[in-house]
Amino acid sequence: MAEHEHVRVAVVGSGFGGLGAAVRLRREGITDFVVLERADSVGGTWRDNSYPGCACDVPSHLYSFSFAPNPDWPRTFSGQRHIRAYLEHVTDTFRLRPHLRFNSEVKKMTWDAERLRWAVETSSGSLTADVVVSATGPLSDPKVPDIPGLDTFPGEVFHSARWDHDLDLRGKRVAMVGTGASAIQIVPSIQPEVGRLTLFQRTPPWVMPRVDRPVSGFERALHRNLPFTTQLRRGLLWGIRELQVQAFTKHPGELGFVEQLAKRNMARAIKDPALRAKLTPDYRIGCKRILLSNDYYPALAQPNVDVVASGLSEVRGSVLVAADGTETEADVVVFGTGFHVTDMPIAERVVGADGRTLAETWKGGMEALRGASAAGFPNWMTIIGPNTGLGNSSMILMIESQLNYLADYLRQLDVLGGRVALDARPDAVTAWNHRVQERMKRTVWKTGGCTSWYLDASGRNTTIWPGTTAEFRRATRRVDLAEYEVLRPAVTRTSGKAAETEAAV
Numbered sequence: 001m002a003e004h005e006h007v008r009v010a011v012v013g014s015g016f017g018g019l020g021a022a023v024r025l026r027r028e029g030i031t032d033f034v035v036l037e038r039a040d041s042v043g044g045t046w047r048d049n050s051y052p053g054c055a056c057d058v059p060s061h062l063y064s065f066s067f068a069p070n071p072d073w074p075r076t077f078s079g080q081r082h083i084r085a086y087l088e089h090v091t092d093t094f095r096l097r098p099h100l101r102f103n104s105e106v107k108k109m110t111w112d113a114e115r116l117r118w119a120v121e122t123s124s125g126s127l128t129a130d131v132v133v134s135a136t137g138p139l140s141d142p143k144v145p146d147i148p149g150l151d152t153f154p155g156e157v158f159h160s161a162r163w164d165h166d167l168d169l170r171g172k173r174v175a176m177v178g179t180g181a182s183a184i185q186i187v188p189s190i191q192p193e194v195g196r197l198t199l200f201q202r203t204p205p206w207v208m209p210r211v212d213r214p215v216s217g218f219e220r221a222l223h224r225n226l227p228f229t230t231q232l233r234r235g236l237l238w239g240i241r242e243l244q245v246q247a248f249t250k251h252p253g254e255l256g257f258v259e260q261l262a263k264r265n266m267a268r269a270i271k272d273p274a275l276r277a278k279l280t281p282d283y284r285i286g287c288k289r290i291l292l293s294n295d296y297y298p299a300l301a302q303p304n305v306d307v308v309a310s311g312l313s314e315v316r317g318s319v320l321v322a323a324d325g326t327e328t329e330a331d332v333v334v335f336g337t338g339f340h341v342t343d344m345p346i347a348e349r350v351v352g353a354d355g356r357t358l359a360e361t362w363k364g365g366m367e368a369l370r371g372a373s374a375a376g377f378p379n380w381m382t383i384i385g386p387n388t389g390l391g392n393s394s395m396i397l398m399i400e401s402q403l404n405y406l407a408d409y410l411r412q413l414d415v416l417g418g419r420v421a422l423d424a425r426p427d428a429v430t431a432w433n434h435r436v437q438e439r440m441k442r443t444v445w446k447t448g449g450c451t452s453w454y455l456d457a458s459g460r461n462t463t464i465w466p467g468t469t470a471e472f473r474r475a476t477r478r479v480d481l482a483e484y485e486v487l488r489p490a491v492t493r494t495s496g497k498a499a500e501t502e503a504a505v
């Protein structure tokens with residue numbers, strides 16, 4: 001990185017969010033930007049999660065950029081390898097490579113109130129930027145629980161997002177800790193080859209069948225030759241999910257019949273009543289993410305699988321002890337225990353106008369205006385920020401809404417002209433979050449009787465958007481300047497000379 005480098009925009013992260021931001025910047029005619037990425041390739045989630053069976057759980061034709069439709073998705077729910085290849089393809093198609101800075105982990109971003117710019121320190125050097133777009137991902141920093149005695153375990157231990165591909169699991173005794181979206185893809189993929197598989201389940205998930213199949217040659221040819229058919233397919237997939245939102249957000253009672261379908265899905269594969277009892281959730285479906293799988297339950301019914309209906313609480317050498325006292329010997333432990341979502345590590349590294357970090361500002365819970373701007377952090381915007389997550393549809397829809405907001409934000413800065421910054425007004429942030437949390441009260445995520453990674457330590461849901469993606473699209477179409485303070489270097493007269501200090505106008 002060149003010394004004293006200054007860019008108009010520094011994007012952090014090169015997953016769907018960061019790459020989408022880069023495409024949007026170029027389309028807005030902005031080429032003076034960099035994409036800082038700690039790894040050595042693009043892809044984010046789809047680079048880091050290469051565990052056996054990893055695939056999206058939203059159909060591919062919806063889980064992709066609207067501006068980069070892919071007629072050649074091989075399956076309705078494509079696997080990690082194909083999604084990663086898609087992101088590489090997007091990078092090439094939109095000529096993003098010159099902007100990418102790999103092996104550049106952002107260590108600190110500090111707002112320089114005098115010069116109205118961000119000072120960004122990375123593992124490969126420093127730079128300054130007028131605007132920072134933080135796209136570090138809600139699910140990018142793996143979370144491994146602090147289990148007493150884990151350091152005494154003599155075998156291999158790794159997180160699902162850091163799969164050890166050099167390890168041969170054939171014939172091994174493997175313990176899978178967790179029953180989230182990753183675990184239910186891993187379990188059926190490794191069950192046939194491992195000697196014994198023990199699943200530590202704190203809470204059973206609701207699992208629905210997955211309508212997954214290869215996309216036929218005819219369909220692909222149709223999409224290639226008549227591009228509107230891809231849009232049509234995408235539109236249908238989107239519309240179905242939009243119609244489901246009311247049940248999640250306003251009428252959770254209506255989800256009862258979906259529970260019946262999920263129970264039937266389980267009953268088809270699990271004949272043992274004791275195992276069925278262990279696997280039956282005691283909370284409303286949708287409260288935690290609804291998982292999709294056709295082979296999870298059949299795998300759990302196999303003779304080499306044990307389900308321990310209790311969390312892992314202690315490790316004594318090669319013996320794993322569950323909270324209910326069950327002891328299991330294992331050679332390998334795989335943690336499918338999720339990510340730092342409501343306590344994102346990047347927040348520790350962003351220092352705002354008053355010298356406080358974003359993590360300090362958010363210690364009572366994450367909040368940002370329209371999911372993007374935090375008060376006291378001028379010209380800093382996050383992609384997939386607080387309350388932008390979805391329980392039932394594609395995150396790419398939310399990312400693209402945030403890109404509209406980003407584009408308008410940059411246009412507003414241009415219109416205002418000169419050296420200028422926008423800082424979200426605290427009252428606007430509070431009002432936005434009040435509205436979000438009011439709507440949250442009736443949702444299944446609050447009333448469904450579960451705890452989930454959607455909730456922060458105080459039980460507040462700071463991750464999920466309690467509405468339709470269309471509502472979010474409307475809310476992020478334009479930047480409302482009334483919600484921001486405009487910061488300019490102020491001119492103060494001292495003995496006839498002009499000196500600049502920051503001021504809000």
Ligand SMILES: Cc1cc2nc3c(=O)[nH]c(=O)nc-3n(C[C@H](O)[C@H](O)[C@H](O)COP(=O)(O)OP(=O)(O)OC[C@H]3O[C@@H](n4cnc5c(N)ncnc54)[C@H](O)[C@@H]3O)c2cc1C
Nearest residue numbers: 013015016017038044045056057058105106136137140395
């Ligand atoms: C296994 C799995 C399956 C999923 N399936 C779906 C699905 O089917 N549908 C759906 O809608 N969503 C799904 N998601 C959610 C998914 O995370 C989002 O859809 C989307 O990929 C997020 O993109 P992103 O760019 O915001 O974050 P990421 O893809 O996580 O990218 C963030 C990038 O930022 C980089 N980074 C982080 N910190 C720093 C730093 N300090 N300095 C420099 N670089 C940094 C990371 O290395 C990474 O490359 C899934 C998530 C996982 C983990």
